[in-house]
Amino acid sequence: MEYTLTLEKMPAWLNDQAQAQYLLKADQDFIQVQRLLGRQITIEFLNEKYCSNCGNRFEQLYRMGFCQNCFFTAPQAGESIIRPELSRAHEGIEDRDLEFEKSYQLQPHLVYLANSGDLKVGVTREAQRPTRWIDQGASEALVFAQTENRFQAGQIEVALKEYIGDKTPWQRMLKNEIPEIDLRKEKENLKSKLEGDLKQFYVEDDEVQSIEYPVQEWPSKVKSLNLDKEPGLEAVLKGIRGQYLIFEGGRVFNVRAYTGYRIKLSFA
Ligand SMILES: [Zn+2]
Numbered sequence: 001m002e003y004t005l006t007l008e009k010m011p012a013w014l015n016d017q018a019q020a021q022y023l024l025k026a027d028q029d030f031i032q033v034q035r036l037l038g039r040q041i042t043i044e045f046l047n048e049k050y051c052s053n054c055g056n057r058f059e060q061l062y063r064m065g066f067c068q069n070c071f072f073t074a075p076q077a078g079e080s081i082i083r084p085e086l087s088r089a090h091e092g093i094e095d096r097d098l099e100f101e102k103s104y105q106l107q108p109h110l111v112y113l114a115n116s117g118d119l120k121v122g123v124t125r126e127a128q129r130p131t132r133w134i135d136q137g138a139s140e141a142l143v144f145a146q147t148e149n150r151f152q153a154g155q156i157e158v159a160l161k162e163y164i165g166d167k168t169p170w171q172r173m174l175k176n177e178i179p180e181i182d183l184r185k186e187k188e189n190l191k192s193k194l195e196g197d198l199k200q201f202y203v204e205d206d207e208v209q210s211i212e213y214p215v216q217e218w219p220s221k222v223k224s225l226n227l228d229k230e231p232g233l234e235a236v237l238k239g240i241r242g243q244y245l246i247f248e249g250g251r252v253f254n255v256r257a258y259t260g261y262r263i264k265l266s267f268a
Pocket residue numbers: 051052053054055056066067068069070071
């Protein structure tokens with residue numbers, strides 16, 4: 001089988017057994033990625049890159065799958081996307097496109113705690129639950145607060161970042177070196193850090209979401225495939241976690257990081 005595709009974040013969801021499921025969107029069809037486990041896969045970069053916003057072809061993309069112009073002008077790459085605390089739509093203040101920012105920011109958001117190799121705090125739109133947790137490769141996640149908009153969630157995240165990190169240690173995550181962390185206890189400890197108006201958004205519900213990933217064998221070391229320096233790879237697919245494909249020998253490929261890259265994907 002042979003497919004061509006422009007890479008983008010793999011759509012992901014949980015099945016009834018709380019195992020992450022993934023798709024790759026090819027030009028011709030959707031590929032159920034877990035069906036490729038144990039098979040020899042060839043990824044070949046076709047030396048074409050397309051901006052995920054304007055769709056034009058560029059020699060280099062700037063960041064997050066955007067060309068330089070879109071990265072600095074498109075509302076999809078606005079400051080509040082990365083830093084929720086900079087949201088201003090609730091005050092009617094425009095960053096790049098107020099209508100877009102209102103629809104994006106003025107909806108329920110979650111502040112969550114997750115264990116993806118270390119304890120971290122994050123913000124996501126409620127509609128992205130549990131997708132966001134799968135994308136980060138979390139083993140467990142727990143809702144800390146639920147807010148009316150993105151700004152409030154950003155305020156809470158900033159408050160919690162004084163005490164815990166917001167990064168995913170991707171190498172540990174891919175080697176499945178996950179420490180034991182009692183998310184309920186951490187949540188209870190962090191509750192007292194909320195001040196003033198932010199207290200009202202704390203969520204009492206303590207349901208921890210566990211997530212399993214389709215991985216046949218965890219690598220003991222990992223080395224990322226870099227499509228700007230290598231033409232591709234040919235190896236047996238051993239697993240999928242976060243937005244990474246994990247191959248034999250510890251080669252890993254961050255699909256999302258190559259958003260906009262055209263590749264040929266083939267397997268027997
Ligand atoms: Zn563009």
